[in-house]
Amino acid sequence: MKGIILAGGSGTRLYPLTRTISKQLIPVYDKPMIYYPMSALMLAGIRDILLISTPHDLPRFSEMFGNGSDLGINISYAEQPHPEGLAQAFIIGKEFIGSDSVCLVLGDNIFFGHGFAEVVQRCSRLTEGGIIxxxxxxxxxxxxxxxxxxxxxxxxxxxxxxxxxxxxxxxxLYFYDNEVVAL
Structure with a gap:
């Protein structure tokens, strides 16, 4: 299974803070917000991740994570010129996904809870259908x-x-089989 983090959007509800920084880069406790959804993918055992963001913010994410080797993962990057919804993430990531199933996570959400790691590990074994x-x-x-x-x-x-x-x-947080790229 591969992972996609969708880290676009303008964060208008957080203005004026987000006029200068992506909401996914705003610190939450001791790290930028984007680390939390990335951790959700890592807890699921997903090591190949595509980070999709705006042309403006993508260099900042690339500078922060590089190729992901410091975290024991592989990170690729792709641009989403304009936020046009979740489905566009699968269109942008079609080549990255290839013949694998995929987990899509929004880059501005924090996931936690008792048993969360076990739940996402189970979901990552999905071979047919989807889990929302x-x-x-x-x-x-x-x-x-x-x-x-x-x-x-x-x-x-x-x-x-x-x-x-x-x-x-x-x-x-969404898990899909490979049919999602055909939709």
Whole structure:
């Protein structure tokens, strides 16, 4: 399995701080925020990672991580000129993904919790279908929300809906088989 970190976007809700620095580079406790989603991939046993970001921010990430060897991983980089959603990450990363399955993680989210490492390790063994994490929230209209069918299968994700179809927010961690590149 390969990993993709999507570290684009302008972070407008964090202005004026993000006028000069990517939100993924803002320190959270003792390290830049991007280390947390990268750690989630590493906990899953994923060692080949593509970091996708804006042309403006990509050199900063490259300077920070280099080829990833200091962390025991392999990091490649790709530009996303304009933030056009999650699906574009798979289009940009199609060659990188090749015939592997893939985990996509958003670069501005922090994942933790009892048993988290075991859960992502299990998910990384995915060979068919997809796994989308969801988190029950009181105010789903503030988030991307999972839509389910009658059998509780995920059939869609709606971004900040006025009338949410569930109360499960998507925290930005997705596991997919290789069919995702064909969509």
């Amino acid at each position: 994490f969801g988190y029950l929230v009181k105010d789903p209209q503030r988030y991307g929300v999972v839509e389910f069918d009658q059998q509780k299968n995920v059939i869609g994700i709606e971004e900040k809906p006025a009338k949410p179809k569930s109360r499960y927010a998507v925290p930005g």
